[in-house]
Amino acid sequence: MAVETFTDVIEAIFTKMQVRYGATWLRQWEGVDMNLVKSDWGNELSGFARNLEPLRYALRNLPDRCPNVSQFHAIANSCPLPEFKQLEAPRASEKVVAEQIAKQTELKAAMAPRHDPKAWAKALVNRAEAGENIRPIALKFARQALGTEGKQKWQ
Template structure:
């Protein structure tokens, strides 16, 4: 919203307050430049420029006595948040669900041999036995993991 159109909103608020509170509203600004007063209200209420509903709420819930700008802003801040109706959850396509579950089961079955967590060591020993040269430390770690060498407290 532009400053000019928000100035129109401030004018409308002042008109509503003048009708509601009459001479009491006008007397509180006696001797002041009304443009300065409106400018002050505009800057204090500028945070509502993108959403005017809190200002409408404040106008619907005016107190018995004339509010100043801080009191009016407090009324606007008391505006309850809008309630949004929750949409129903989308229905799942049974075929897609079945396919995804089959994939998950396949992944789970593929990981089963790794249950003891020592498959890596078995593969290294198999590579070594097939003639592949491995670093001595790698081979020692694999043998220790399988309990073939040394005894670790966790074995």
């Protein structure tokens, strides 16, 4: 019979306990409305409503003496986590790897600077060293860009 609601789960637990512990199980609830007892167990164990495996584990590992709801809850909490086998990583074909390396190489070449970003500064300094008359502020900026005069934060 398939379990339909969590109330059915609690009923199944009580049935198992009654079979396992017999009169001892029933005697501990003598004089108490059994519906209230089941309701209490349902409230205490409601955290397992989405995953019943810990409750199955607790039923497979019952102690010699009748557990109360707290003890049963503790047994359920000690349920080991399921073991999952790790899948082997898929292997890429050599053709795909070669294609991807080629794409990365092309991309790297496309992103590489085509010219020296400080070429203007080098040209101004070379012209000044060759004796050409260069404005002092332009020469100062060129030397700063090359890091030969005045240290800037960005250098």
